[in-house]
Amino acid sequence: MKDTWERSGTSKPPLSALLSVDEMGLFVDYYQLTMGQADFDAQNTSVITANYYVRKIPQGQYLIAAGLEQVVHYILNLRFTDATLDWLAARGDLHADYLASLKDFRFDGSVFAVPEGTPVFPNEPIINVTGRSRDVQLFETYLLCVMNFQTLIATKASRIVHAARGKPVFDFGARRAHGRDAGILAARASFIGGASGTSLVLAGCLFDIPYVGTMAHKFVSERPSELAAFRDYAAAFPNNTTLLIDTYDTLEGARNACIVAKEMAARGARLRAVRLDSGDLLALSKRVRRILDAEGLDYVQIIASHDLDEFQIDTLLGKGAPIDSFGVGTRLATGANFNPRTGEGAPSALGGVYKLVESDGRLVGKQSLDEPSKATIPGKKQIYRLTDAAGNYAKDRLALWDEKVSEGQPLLVPVIQDGELVSDFPSLHDIQARTAAEIEKLPESHKRLTGATPYFVALDSGLRD
């Protein structure tokens, strides 16, 4: 069926929901194709390993690896369709022989990776991709954009959940996320990091995770009174009503919520919660709690949202705010790297890189004389994680892939071998459980919101040389 756009006669459908898997061959930075052409011309047949890792963590001292499932799906399914190759051919810059070689592209190399939900640290290899040089470099842009984003968000969620001290945290961020995929993947990564659910229904559907909703100010302000709005909503959802009480005056809203709660109680139903979305959340939550309790509505919960992050949640709970759960939007779904306590900021991005570390058995890396911090540790590497007697993380060792290491748990596991998927992907619930168990083993000193200490990652002798 033609969509409305086509019917209107506008020539080119704009990007919207029209992007298909067939177009993913072009989701590359152009240099990946120009290098491919030059490699093809130079008959570069070397087999290489490229390594995804993060040089510097923008906030805190650990990362939660996330995004592998999407990357693996992409690597296994990347194809260059005739339409894609014809379009490239018509541009004239790439040659027919190289483009013809892409027609049968199918990755036949291997991928080893740290499972999603695992805490990782700077310079640790999170994914190793081994294969023909020309093939391996094709994955760079998509791999980076998916891993950098989901790892950023899973980490942010983990910090926020840590600050919330067991109170549920929900992702409310789709409206501020950077487009459609970002909204969906932010919900996914937030869940991995410990969020209890999302407001985005599509994420609930795709990943089988809880989705939640309250009401908007619109619902209140288009009705004759706040009380009328609360009654309409409670009538529709007798068993799951949350009332937004800050449209006009939060305390008056709380009193109106009490009226409706009692009407519901008379019908044998219970008001679930009230939601605060503006103002001084500490003072308001305390006063609203008192209003509810004075009416015998101690079972009615208080949900708070309003430009929250881990720092504000920590402060609120530290000062005894009687808030039962948190909706976190912008600063979770964009992975804000801004610390309002210190004024320190950085772009909302994770600067992970995908670098050549080995070529035909030779260790290689970028030296970067002019900027040593951008150097790469050469060699295909494994992470070995050592625990103490209580099972807590003690330190990691990085070793060359073929080095014999007798202690510690190797973290990178086989995912693709000879181009075939060799591992099952866990459900998102299982990944979340893994994350929670692993983060529990990371000592508190590395998890503090501010002033956390770096985790020790040792280089084995083979790497130091």
Place this chain on the structure above:
Amino acid sequence: MKDTWERSGTSKPPLSALLSVDEMGLFVDYYQLTMGQADFDAQNTSVITANYYVRKIPQGQYLIAAGLEQVVHYILNLRFTDATLDWLAARGDLHADYLASLKDFRFDGSVFAVPEGTPVFPNEPIINVTGRSRDVQLFETYLLCVMNFQTLIATKASRIVHAARGKPVFDFGARRAHGRDAGILAARASFIGGASGTSLVLAGCLFDIPYVGTMAHKFVSERPSELAAFRDYAAAFPNNTTLLIDTYDTLEGARNACIVAKEMAARGARLRAVRLDSGDLLALSKRVRRILDAEGLDYVQIIASHDLDEFQIDTLLGKGAPIDSFGVGTRLATGANFNPRTGEGAPSALGGVYKLVESDGRLVGKQSLDEPSKATIPGKKQIYRLTDAAGNYAKDRLALWDEKVSEGQPLLVPVIQDGELVSDFPSLHDIQARTAAEIEKLPESHKRLTGATPYFVALDSGLRD
């Protein structure tokens, strides 16, 4: 054809490139559906106007509106498929009668909007959507996520292009963008804001805009020598070679580039450019320029990239760095709201909102007693832009839609009427040209990177009352 995932027997395909237009009915925050249910039960048949606007600009004093084409495509094509409705029905929270009403959903209202590429200011209506209450609220999440993101990026690009003083700026940000859509839309919005192109080939294909590529450090480090790498690349692209010279030692890289440039010249070809990607770009660009010029290679350009933003470009050019064009990645494609000069930061997001302003002819707004800055100016409004004798922006007036205003240019134009598309969408090149012409009319005092003065937006008497 089954994809590799299905063949492997894993039950649910993960999100990757699998999302289709059929699933967009679920790209809503759940409250949009719960409010829809309550509206349905209460037989709310009111006709409303919702207004997209931005309360506060995170950086600088103007915004470049962007994203309308994607929003309009979504509004015109939003449908609820049987699969979507069956899934919702199975969850049990929404009722069969309401879900049945969504089956025939088709928007039959109107949309007025500011054309893409127009400078806009705080609290100005960028989009007015008028229609049945239940319909209009469905668009909130997608409209906000697409408009907030593209407007953020077009604005950031405009600032960066302004700082670059006529030197071309290219979007290199896909690898740090927040997923696939973000990479594509960042390229689109950057081009609107004045970027000369992108590194992302798919964006070049979808929007018919220039795409560019140089080489990665990988290409150099997997070869026996930097010189060998440069020769391989120059052989493949005799007419369009840019050499990345910072893999080992930038000045040595510049000397190697000179050798290859002369070999190319002997074959009648010209080296196009060298690229710096690390280190002190001011000092290095000057020394590299001298090395090139000493060899008579004054035609070889210098391209710089390396965590750039408008502030750094401004500083580099202010100090006379001989850089001919800039590749800007992370801070452009994520819209970083961080000022390294002042240390002031904010999340990389635009907090635009979509608020009810009119219902069945009655002006409505959120009062927000506890947080006046979150109040909404009631009423469906038009922007009138006044220019001075030279044609430059003087001030804007906001007036109620039906108010008679004799001066100024009305900015919101009809896009959808009675559910039909009534305007053509310009090409991205035309939008870029419009942006450039409009931003030229905005006085410099509002465009300065720091300390810019707010543009004056007056409220007409009808709104002040």
